[in-house]
Amino acid sequence: MLLALYGYAIVIIFMILIMTKKLSALTSLLLVPIVIGCIAGFGSNLAEYALTGMESVAGTAALLLFAVSYFCIQLGSGMFDPLAAKIVRFVKGDPVRVLVGTVLLALAISMDGDGATTYIIVCTTLVPIYKRLNINILILPCLTIMCNAIMNLLPWGGPTARVLSGLGLEANQVMPPYYVAMILSSVYMVGLAYVIGRKERKRLGIRAMTQEELEASLRDAAQTDDEFKRPKLLLFNWCLTILLMVLLITGMFPSAFLFAVGTAIALIVNYRSVSLQSKVLENASSTVFPCICLIFSAGCFMGILQETGMSDAIAYSLVEMVPESMGSHFGLITSLISIPGTFFLSNDAFYFGIVPILAEAAKTYGFTNLQIGLASLTGQAFHLLTPLIASNYLLLNLSGCNMGEWQRLSAKWSIGVYIIYVVTMFGILRMIPL
Numbered sequence: 075m076l077l078a079l080y081g082y083a084i085v086i087i088f089m090i091l092i093m094t095k096k097l098s099a100l101t102s103l104l105l106v107p108i109v110i111g112c113i114a115g116f117g118s119n120l121a122e123y124a125l126t127g128m129e130s131v132a133g134t135a136a137l138l139l140f141a142v143s144y145f146c147i148q149l150g151s152g153m154f155d156p157l158a159a160k161i162v163r164f165v166k167g168d169p170v171r172v173l174v175g176t177v178l179l180a181l182a183i184s185m186d187g188d189g190a191t192t193y194i195i196v197c198t199t200l201v202p203i204y205k206r207l208n209i210n211i212l213i214l215p216c217l218t219i220m221c222n223a224i225m226n227l228l229p230w231g232g233p234t235a236r237v238l239s240g241l242g243l244e245a246n247q248v249m250p251p252y253y254v255a256m257i258l259s260s261v262y263m264v265g266l267a268y269v270i271g272r273k274e275r276k277r278l279g280i281r282a283m284t285q286e287e288l289e290a291s292l293r294d295a296a297q298t299d300d301e302f303k304r305p306k307l308l309l310f311n312w313c314l315t316i317l318l319m320v321l322l323i324t325g326m327f328p329s330a331f332l333f334a335v336g337t338a339i340a341l342i343v344n345y346r347s348v349s350l351q352s353k354v355l356e357n358a359s360s361t362v363f364p365c366i367c368l369i370f371s372a373g374c375f376m377g378i379l380q381e382t383g384m385s386d387a388i389a390y391s392l393v394e395m396v397p398e399s400m401g402s403h404f405g406l407i408t409s410l411i412s413i414p415g416t417f418f419l420s421n422d423a424f425y426f427g428i429v430p431i432l433a434e435a436a437k438t439y440g441f442t443n444l445q446i447g448l449a450s451l452t453g454q455a456f457h458l459l460t461p462l463i464a465s466n467y468l469l470l471n472l473s474g475c476n477m478g479e480w481q482r483l484s485a486k487w488s489i490g491v492y493i494i495y496v497v498t499m500f501g502i503l504r505m506i507p508l
Contacts, residue, residue, distance in 0.1 A: 078391040080114045081384030085418055088375070088461060093478030099467060103371035107378035116382050127377015128370050133330060134464050135369045138190050139362060140333035142468065144318075145194040146358035147340045150302040153311040158199050168280045169209050170271030173217065176200055177267040180218045181260055184225035189458070189465040191319075192222050197472035209274050215473045216484040217267060219466070220491060223458045224259045227252050233416075233454050236425035241433055241443040248447060251505050255498040259491045266487060302354060304344045314339060361471070368467035376420065376462055388418055389428045393435070401439040405449045405506035408432050409496060412453025417460045425450065445506045448499050455492035459484050 088106045091097045097105070111120045148154065161179075165171040176196065183192045196218050204211050227234055229245040234252075238245060304311070318336045322329055345351045379385045396407050411432070415424045433446040458466065459481050470477055499505045 075387070075391070077114070077382070077384050077387035080110055080382075081379060081388045082418075084110045084375075084379060084384065085461075089478075089481075092461070092476075093481070095476065095478065099461070099470075099477050100368055100371050103368070103375045103461070107375050111378050111382060114382065114384075116378075119381075120378060123378045123381035124374040125377070126381055127375065128373040130377065131369050131373035131464055133328075135366055135373075136330040137333060138365055138369060138465065138468060140330060140337050141190045142194060142362045142365060143355065143358045144333050144337045144340060145191070145198070146361055147337065147344065147354055148311055148315060149198050150354055150357065151304040151307065151311055151340070151344045152302075153308060153315070154195070154199055155303075155305075156308070158202075161199060162203060165203065165207075166280070167207060168271075169207060169274035169278060170268060172200070172203060172207065172209060173213065173267040173271035173274070174264060176214060176217050177221055177263045180221035181225060181263070184222045185228065189222050189226070189463075190468055191322075193218060193465065193469040193472060197469070201473060208278055211473055212475050212479055212483055213270060213274075215469050215475050215480050216487060217263070219458050219469065219480075219484055220488055221260075221263055223454055223488070224256050224263070224491065226458070227256060227451060227454060232421050233425065233451060233457065236421050237429065237447045237451060240425050240430050241447045243444055243447055247444055248451075251448060251499060251503050252451065254503065255495050258494050258498060262490050262494055266490065301350075302345075302357075307344055310343065311340065314343075364471050365468045368471075369464035372462060372464050372467070380423070385419060385423050389415075389423060389431075393428060393431055396435070403508065404432075404436045404439050404441050405445055406496075406500065406508055408436070408446050408449040409452045409499075409506075412450045413456050413492070415450075416453040416457035420462055421457070441506075448505050452492060452495040452499065455488045455495060456485060459488070 084107050087110070088102050091102045091106065092099055108120055108124070111117065111123070116123070161175060165175060179199070180192060180196050183195050193215075197214065200214060201211070203209075204214055226232060229235065229238075229249055234245070234248060237243065237248060314336060318332055321327060321332055341351050341354065345354055376385075393411075395411070396404070400407055408429075411428070412424070415428055419428070429446065429450045432450070433441075433443050436446050457463075460466075461477065466477075470480060500508050
């Protein structure tokens with residue numbers, strides 16, 4: 075029990091520090107678990123635990139290193155310029171169109187199952203437009219993360235794959251009801267974007283952009299000098315990117331390997347000169363470096379939580395919260411547990427550690443593995459708001475937003491997605507008894 079309290083203390087103190095802006099995310103991720111770990115008596119082993127955690131995120135760090143570098147190269151080459159131009163001309167200075175467009179773009183790109191790709195494309199395309207129209211920039215990462223959370227439930231996404239593996243289920247059992255929930259949630263996201271857009275339109279009005287402002291917006295979206303533009307290679311760059319996305323979805327090769335090879339090919343084809351290649355990579359480093367630092371800091375945070383046993387202690391404390399008298403409502407209880415469970419723990423820890431225990435206990439009350447698996451996925455509405463996900467820091471870095479403010483606003487809007495999941499599973503489709 076004491077270990078669980080130390081674990082909760084690490085997460086809660088971390089959240090308080092970043093929400094009150096007393097410390098940055100990087101310093102909080104490093105210092106809070108170290109201080110609490112020393113108090114808990116693990117001081118002599120903390121370095122080993124931290125390194126173990128950093129090693130565990132090395133694959134993610136490599137993925138983001140090459141993915142961010144790849145898209146920075148393509149952004150510089152002008153690959154996204156036609157897309158940005160179409161979006162700028164479509165929105166016509168109307169916040170409603172901007173926000174609805176944000177949701178549609180994020181939903182479409184999120185289908186590849188890789189959050190980093192979504193964040194890079196959405197932010198590099200839309201941040202300049204948000205700034206030029208003076209739309210609240212915090213709305214962008216909130217809508218983006220929520221769309222990504224919905225599409226993350228696809229079979230090749232992290233949580234669903236873990237549920238299938240951990241409970242011995244098949245995709246054709248889990249996905250049909252969640253396809254319904256995902257469609258309803260996507261409609262909710264478009265409606266939410268429209269409502270928020272109306273408020274922003276009321277605050278800002280519709281700015282009829284002059285030709286000069288239109289061209290300025292396009293330059294802002296491009297963000298790079300003409301010497302790096304490669305308009306003649308536009309078709310090649312799009313074909314290369316689409317090929318990477320297809321290979322990414324099929325899972326034929328590791329994601330980091332794909333983007334590493336893609337980065338090398340994009341550099342060689344677009345920039346023959348070694349000196350020019352160096353300049354391109356230097357330009358990308360301002361985006362890549364802070365992100366990689368945060369990823370390894372998050373690895374330190376997770377390593378100490380897991381290696382000290384605090385993560386397991388939190389897991390068992392969540393299971394023990396369920397009173398036997400509430401056994402007939404075990405499906406709904408599992409759904410509620412999935413909110414803090416997927417926030418405080420990684421998907422691996424929750425779906426491989428807690429959910430099988432919940433499923434075994436639920437059998438006593440007549441619940442099947444499928445029902446518990448479906449219930450455990452409802453908490454994914456909030457999962458991506460956790461500070462334990464490295465790619466979140468990329469999203470915040472690209473949009474220039476504070477984690478605390480982003481979490482508060484996203485959590486408020488994510489309640490609607492969670493309600494849709496619960497109503498769909500327990501009410502509309504009656505997949506799980508209340």
